[in-house]
Amino acid sequence: MxxxxxxxxxxxxxxxxxxxxxxxxxxxxxxxxxxxxxxxxxxxxxxxxxxxxxxxxxxxxxxxxxxxxxxxxxxxxxxxxxxxxxxxxxxxxxxxxxxxxxxxxxxxxxxxxxxxxxxAGLPCFPAASTPVPPTPPGAGQGAPALTARQLDVLHLLCAGKPNKVIARDLGLSENTVRVHVAAIFVQLGVNSRSAALLAAQRLGLVHWPVADAPH
The missing domain is CATH 3.40.50.2300 (Response regulator)
Structure with missing residues (x-):
């Protein structure tokens, strides 16, 4: 909501x-x-x-x-x-x-x-202040609370598509896609696309081979 x-x-x-x-x-x-x-x-x-x-x-x-x-x-x-x-x-x-x-x-x-x-319940202070530690994957109860749109973005992200292509495919602005990606990273407790793919596979959110991950 x-x-x-x-x-x-x-x-x-x-x-x-x-x-x-x-x-x-x-x-x-x-x-x-x-x-x-x-x-x-x-x-x-x-x-x-x-x-x-x-x-x-x-x-x-x-x-x-x-x-x-x-x-x-x-x-x-x-x-x-x-x-x-x-x-x-x-x-x-x-x-x-x-x-x-x-x-x-x-x-x-x-x-x-x-x-x-x-x-997402995390502090957001300037990087020059105390760094914000990522939330460990699976730290919450069950799967992350991703929205339907975030799941759409996650599937395209895990397919190796860049933000520009994701934005085109979903009819969103690139800025909105960046926001979704940032929120997905927070929910999964990762800081890269390849890590997001591995976490998503482990949680059963995506099912294609790791070889398809972006490099």
Whole structure:
């Protein structure tokens, strides 16, 4: 089921731009917006699964707003967004209990990948911070929770097709395919296509010979 996402930033123009990026993520459904912590906590929806929260806001800032937002949206993961990329800002965000950190200078692809990680239950901090360990294959109960579209992408990926061809065959943009591939890697606990094929075969998701794997 697509995730309900909440954007909290006092700049309407930035929220609009961010919405245009995140709405292309296949795992994102409804998108709500708020200009402050108070407005966010007053929203009637409580099914929010991911919050992108600006740090620098008038009144209560994002760091101080982590606790009230967690109280209001108990199942949501919270990724802080900041114009600063200073190591101290990243460390404080982690220390305060944020689930991730995104600089406002991040590319659209980086933002979508961070959303994939966050929705998969993994931290998404800059690579210069503490590296994110992959989830071991089979660590969850049973097979990974891949969507029908992710399974389509996985089958074509395991057949050795590049993102451009997968996008053409499925009628998707290359960017959307990259997001699906990143999410598949997270779910399988791998970091390469050949490893994804081996994991998919082991889990019974694909059945063709390993020799068909991309090299």
């Amino acid at each position: 697509p995730a309900h996402l909440l954007l909290v930033d006092d700049h309407t123009l930035f929220r609009t731009g961010l919405r245009l990026i995140v709405q292309d993520h296949p795992g994102v459904g409804p998108i709500s917006e708020a200009g402050s912590i108070a407005q966010a906590c007053a929203l009637p929806q409580r099914d929010v699964r991911l919050i992108l929260l600006d740090i620098q806001m008038p009144g209560m800032n994002g760091l101080d707003g982590l606790r009230p937002l967690r109280d209001a949206f108990t199942s949501a993961r919270i990724v802080l967004v900041s114009a600063s990329v200073a190591p101290d800002a990243v460390r404080e965000s982690r220390a305060r209990g944020a689930d991730g950190f995104l600089p406002k200078s991040a590319s659209g692809e980086d933002i979508l990948e961070a959303i994939s990680l966050a929705l």
